[in-house]
Amino acid sequence: xxxxxxxxxxxxxxxxxxxxxxxxxxxxxxxxxxxxxxxxxxxxxxxxxxxxxxxxxxxxxxxxxxxxxxxxxxxxxxxxxxxxxxxxxxxxxxxxxxxxxxxxxxxxxxxxxxxxxxxxxxxxxxxxxxxxxxxxxxxxxxxxxxxxxxxxxxxxxxxxxxxxxxxxxxxxxxxxxxxxxxxxxxxxxxxxxxxxxxxxxxxxxxxxxxxxxxxxxxxxxxxxxxxxxxxxxxxxxxxxxxxxxxxxxxxxxxxxxxxxxxxxxxxxxxxxxxxxxxxxxxxxxxxxxxxxxxxxxxxxxxxxxxxxxxxxxxxxxxxxxxxxxxxxxxxxxxxxxxxxxxxxxxxxxxxxxxxxxxxxxxxxxxxxxxxxxxxxxxxxxxxxxxxxxxxxxxxxxxxxxxxxxxxxxxxxxxxxxxxxxxxxxxxxxxxxxxxxx
Ligand code: 5AD
Ligand code: SF4
Numbered sequence: 001x002x003x004x005x006x007x008x009x010x011x012x013x014x015x016x017x018x019x020x021x022x023x024x025x026x027x028x029x030x031x032x033x034x035x036x037x038x039x040x041x042x043x044x045x046x047x048x049x050x051x052x053x054x055x056x057x058x059x060x061x062x063x064x065x066x067x068x069x070x071x072x073x074x075x076x077x078x079x080x081x082x083x084x085x086x087x088x089x090x091x092x093x094x095x096x097x098x099x100x101x102x103x104x105x106x107x108x109x110x111x112x113x114x115x116x117x118x119x120x121x122x123x124x125x126x127x128x129x130x131x132x133x134x135x136x137x138x139x140x141x142x143x144x145x146x147x148x149x150x151x152x153x154x155x156x157x158x159x160x161x162x163x164x165x166x167x168x169x170x171x172x173x174x175x176x177x178x179x180x181x182x183x184x185x186x187x188x189x190x191x192x193x194x195x196x197x198x199x200x201x202x203x204x205x206x207x208x209x210x211x212x213x214x215x216x217x218x219x220x221x222x223x224x225x226x227x228x229x230x231x232x233x234x235x236x237x238x239x240x241x242x243x244x245x246x247x248x249x250x251x252x253x254x255x256x257x258x259x260x261x262x263x264x265x266x267x268x269x270x271x272x273x274x275x276x277x278x279x280x281x282x283x284x285x286x287x288x289x290x291x292x293x294x295x296x297x298x299x300x301x302x303x304x305x306x307x308x309x310x311x312x313x314x315x316x317x318x319x320x321x322x323x324x325x326x327x328x329x330x331x332x333x334x335x336x337x338x339x340x341x342x343x344x345x346x347x348x349x350x351x352x353x354x355x356x357x358x359x360x361x362x363x364x365x366x367x368x369x370x371x372x373x374x375x376x377x378x379x380x381x382x383x384x385x386x387x388x389x390x391x392x393x394x395x396x397x398x399x400x401x402x403x404x405x406x407x408x409x410x411x412x413x414x415x416x417x418x419x420x421x422x423x424x425x426x427x428x429x430x431x432x433x434x435x436x437x
Pocket of ligand 1: 050051162163164262264302303304333334335336337338
């Protein structure tokens with residue numbers, strides 16, 4: 001039986017984690033890992049549909065396999081994840097070389113789907129299980145031996161008007177605290193050094209069943225687990241982030257001093273149209289509170305430019321917020337209308353050229369802010385986690401500070417997965433350079 005699988009993952013950390021589940025399922029069923037597309041019998045694309053550009057990249061990648069599929073007609077190509085769910089069966093019309101599609105919550109069926117395709121060569125779409133599976137109950141593979149993503153919730157209930165996520169990943173479901181704790185304890189017992197808690201909106205975690213800050217309670221419980229490890233979390237939502245969370249971040253020793261808090265826009269009018277549930281002044285108060293309790297912490301954000309009706313004046317508010325809040329880094333996106341969403345019914349009336357200009361203006365401001373923020377670390381000594389080898393330099397390593405800044409240093413490959421202390425000497429807008437002490 002053809003057995004070799006290769007998975008290419010696009011998009012966010014949830015997809016990365018899902019690919020680990022799918023790989024775990026397949027390895028458990030006797031499939032083997034292929035080193036590349038060329039040696040694979042089964043190729044899976046785990047896809048993202050958050051912006052149209054993400055989908056176009058997936059299509060381009062699949063089309064690149066056309067020649068290979070012609071030469072090896074028994075090659076199985078599957079499209080899994082958010083784009084599979086979003087496009088229902090359009091994918092078979094758009095790229096007929098695809099054999100099957102499978103939405104995020106149907107992924108436990110993948111081994112059976114592949115076996116069926118290998119037997120019957122039929123096209124299959126497995127798409128409608130949203131919210132009914134508990135992926136953590138299935139065997140899982142982990143790509144790293146020292147960094148792990150741990151899901152605390154699935155789906156999202158916020159329905160930001162531009163966002164497809166609630167439609168492709170379903171309503172918000174929380175894992176039970178005791179299951180999360182058990183998973184984290186298992187990882188720490190196996191030597192993991194960094195645990196990143198994952199959820200579309202971690203701050204709305206209600207796994208303990210109380211109305212208050214259940215996420216803070218979860219952080220406290222995980223912080224109490226014995227061991228030498230760091231705790232990170234993504235993503236926070238301003239409408240649910242609280243002073244209590246920032247106090248906890250400032251006082252719980254294992255919780256890293258980094259907050260990713262998507263702003264999306266600095267204009268109250270646009271925030272309202274986006275259905276974000278806060279105003280710019282609420283965000284500013286949160287940022288001030290965070291900086292009070294976590295004084296050397298980093299603050300990063302997401303911003304969308306060119307949302308329908310965004311005027312020059314709205315954009316100026318965003319510029320002002322970006323400059324005033326001095327983010328350590330920002331992801332800036334051009335608005336892209338998405339199917340099913342409320343904003344898709346609004347005219348996408350900001351011309352592409354204007355979106356590109358606004359994008360570039362924000363990038364330029366952010367690069368300057370990021371450089372200044374990184375320069376503040378020069379001369380300091382900090383603990384970092386070495387997370388890989390630098391592909392560009394022989395005997396070069398990469399690492400991260402607790403504040404999630406990228407570090408480049410020289411050192412032996414045996415340091416990967418270890419904490420070391422580094423003195424910083426140099427900074428760019430994206431990296432810090434230093435020497436190990
Ligand atoms: N267009 C552009 N950016 C989007 N995002 C989500 N949906 C869209 C969209 N339709 C961005 C938001 C979110 C990040 C993950 O992707 O900024 O925080
Ligand atoms: Fe999308 Fe908003 Fe949910 Fe984030 S919080 S996944 S932007 S709907």
